Amino acid sequence: MSPAIKKPSGVFITLEGGEGSGKTTQARRLCDWLTTQGRKVLHTREPGGTLLAERLRSLLLDHSVETIAPETEAWLILAARRQHVDHVIKPALQQGMIVVCDRFSDSTIAYQGYGRGLDLRVLRTMNNWATGRLVPHLTLLFDVPIRIGLTRRRSQRASQNRLDRETSRFHEKVRAGFRTLAQQEPRRMVVFDASLPLESVQQNVAEVIATWLNTRRIRQLRQR
Ligand SMILES: Nc1ncnc2c1ncn2[C@@H]1O[C@H](COP(=O)(O)OP(=O)(O)O)[C@@H](O)[C@H]1O
Ligand SMILES: [Mg+2]
Numbered sequence: 001m002s003p004a005i006k007k008p009s010g011v012f013i014t015l016e017g018g019e020g021s022g023k024t025t026q027a028r029r030l031c032d033w034l035t036t037q038g039r040k041v042l043h044t045r046e047p048g049g050t051l052l053a054e055r056l057r058s059l060l061l062d063h064s065v066e067t068i069a070p071e072t073e074a075w076l077i078l079a080a081r082r083q084h085v086d087h088v089i090k091p092a093l094q095q096g097m098i099v100v101c102d103r104f105s106d107s108t109i110a111y112q113g114y115g116r117g118l119d120l121r122v123l124r125t126m127n128n129w130a131t132g133r134l135v136p137h138l139t140l141l142f143d144v145p146i147r148i149g150l151t152r153r154r155s156q157r158a159s160q161n162r163l164d165r166e167t168s169r170f171h172e173k174v175r176a177g178f179r180t181l182a183q184q185e186p187r188r189m190v191v192f193d194a195s196l197p198l199e200s201v202q203q204n205v206a207e208v209i210a211t212w213l214n215t216r217r218i219r220q221l222r223q224r
Pocket of ligand 2: 023024025102
């Protein structure tokens, strides 16, 4: 097999959860910790990660643009995802890096599917289409009561983005959607109690990642 088409050897980790659940904070801390362990890490986010995808992100989060239909929202997110996968995630995985991504396909199912009511099967097909069937090796789900998450967000920034302004009912549906996904795929998705203090969540994440990476290494050694 030529090096250009060899199987990606990197690790793809995604962080998921509702607004203010601590994804961005934990992603940063996880990347710093992995880097100190001598790992090559790429920290990225969705929607975003490329020039075009970041522009789409700005449009999606801007509450001053016209009303956005759920389908339009899905198309824009998935367009951004394709760019991100092609230009950033896949190349980094090919180089053997650990890619840590703040939100990915599960957010589409939780927000546009469970939250906005779009057909889950259609969204899964669209996700496959956008990612070329790239599935994270491991997904960390940060679960927090809506009230706590939104309060954290309000204290964080003066202006609220389009999603922060959604109703509590919408956020409840998204939270329940994420939890359903975690029940369906318990091997890939690990749920963290994100209402705990920041340092406790960070420690729980580090423990899970350390064990997971070790198990993966042993499995790979056995396969040689
Ligand atoms: N476990 C936690 N306990 C208390 N505050 C937290 C915790 N995790 C994150 N925060 C704070 O909540 C705010 C939102 O966190 P952030 O990481 O941006 O969440 P998200 O990216 O999931 O929306 C930040 O001000 C952050 O410092
Ligand atoms: Mg964030």
